[in-house]
Amino acid sequence: MTQIQSAKNGNVTEEMRKVADAEGVSPEKIRNGVASGRIVILKNVNRELMRLTALGEGLFTKVNVNLGASTDHYNEEEEMRKVQIANEYGADSIMDLTDGGDIDGMRRKVLRKAEMPVGTVPIYQVYYEMVSKRKYVVNFTEDDIFNVIRTQLKDGVDFITVHTGITLELAKRLNERKRVAGVVSRGGTVMAAWSLYNEKENPLYSEFDYLLEIAKEFDITLSLGDALRPGGIPDAHDEFQIAELINNARLARKANEAGVQVMIEGPGHMPLDQIEMDVKLEKELTNGKPYYVLGILPTDVAAGYDHIAGAIGGALAASKGADMLCYLTPSEHLSLPNPEQVKEGLIAFKIAAHVGDIVKLGDRARKVDEEMSSARSSLNWSKMFSLTLDKERAIKIYTQYKERPMGSCTMCGDLCVYLVLPRVTKIKERGKS
Known part of the structure; x- marks a missing residue:
């Protein structure tokens, strides 16, 4: 029985469950999408895959x-x-x-x-x-x-x-x-x-x-x-x-x-x-x-x-x-x-x-951008590098004029926006004390 036939019979296959988990949606959503022809799961019955791929509506x-x-x-x-x-x-x-x-x-x-x-x-x-x-x-x-x-x-x-x-x-x-x-x-x-x-x-x-x-x-x-x-x-x-x-x-x-x-x-x-x-x-x-x-x-x-x-x-x-x-x-x-x-x-x-x-997907896709924005605002370079699509390239560019990932990058240097305002805040707080 094919994926479409299983879905039309109301069954959720193992492949559908794995896809649902990867996509962050319910298995029933995947089943219904496959049944309607709006979602496909790319897999030959004779092949074992380390990573399943499905594409279609809502994915x-x-x-x-x-x-x-x-x-x-x-x-x-x-x-x-x-x-x-x-x-x-x-x-x-x-x-x-x-x-x-x-x-x-x-x-x-x-x-x-x-x-x-x-x-x-x-x-x-x-x-x-x-x-x-x-x-x-x-x-x-x-x-x-x-x-x-x-x-x-x-x-x-x-x-x-x-x-x-x-x-x-x-x-x-x-x-x-x-x-x-x-x-x-x-x-x-x-x-x-x-x-x-x-x-x-x-x-x-x-x-x-x-x-x-x-x-x-x-x-x-x-x-x-x-x-x-x-x-x-x-x-x-x-x-x-x-x-x-x-x-x-x-x-x-x-x-x-x-x-x-x-x-x-x-x-x-x-x-x-x-x-x-x-x-x-x-x-x-x-x-x-x-x-x-x-x-x-x-x-x-x-x-x-x-x-x-x-x-x-x-x-x-x-x-x-x-x-x-x-x-x-x-x-x-x-x-x-x-x-x-x-x-x-x-x-x-x-x-x-x-x-x-x-x-297309709103919050489901934006989560990683919010993480990156938060890491940038705190100058958390290790986190920033881990969130990029090419970590090695990001590190290579960051260190082309600087040996270690710390403080600001060499574009803004001492004028880094995430350094200037905190310094002013600290100076003002010391003055009050």
Whole structure:
């Protein structure tokens, strides 16, 4: 029995209890959310997790870390270092996007090392297997896709991105009417090219019932991919993005009815003033299904600093109801990220998620800020360092002009506001005595 089926029967599973404890809510709230499809728990029945992750209505905003080797650069040691960074700095999930080399081997190592749920994009492996056999991308069969999906789920993958919403009709329309930035989803490009070349419907759409059977067997979460997300802000909310969202909304309802958990991906690049509307649109069309947002990037000119631009958009999206942010690193649009860039991206998006939660969840999220404010006002440096997202970096910066954490920092020195007023108060009290 899947999580949704258990919830609909009124049962609270062990996973629901653990999630409720981590989130600070009642188990019944989690059960009801899972039953309605507004909360998902990312877990394959064949995998034991050190840290469970759930996302959805009334829960803290989660952050996903993308990693994985590419056809240009394959280094297992680097990727395992990235997994360790994700473990150490509190990523809520990992997506292994390896698309070259020993894809099976890399995935299995990631699954063994990661403390949290792991997701994949199976079509990447389908593509690479065609290339390695000296075939073109359009030569794979429907069975090739589903065989790769089953293999990955047998390994223990907890959620998969499947580009279900891009139909043959949409691919044809897209081919006739060009976008400014085109199609930026790798998986979406592959599925569109396959459908157009073979003049056949996208099998992830036409054989969705079969996909549900496989997903149900492993009780994994389907992440309905945004193959037609805007890759530049001029394309935001065009007919293709909206048409795909409508398709995915319909499929999401079908998945829940079949006992399969599902979340929706989106929306890529868009101006800041459209983000709130985008989140509300997804929630309205899908009846509150969890929204897994990529970015969101509110500008196209931040190369080298896309983690900052994405965090700005992500914070706003989280405050309006987005449920999980897919991080960006400084290398976005430029390179495969190195381990340090993975850390920078993760920290930036952890901050963005928290900023959004202060608005979305109120007091549940603000407690740590109140602790930090109290520690600052008393110059309690050890407490301040312990509350930061990167303690080592905070200490390193504090001590760059000062050896020991005591008294004021070197920005204000003797003019520290938390020193001046207490001194005046003490002098005045001595004068009275």
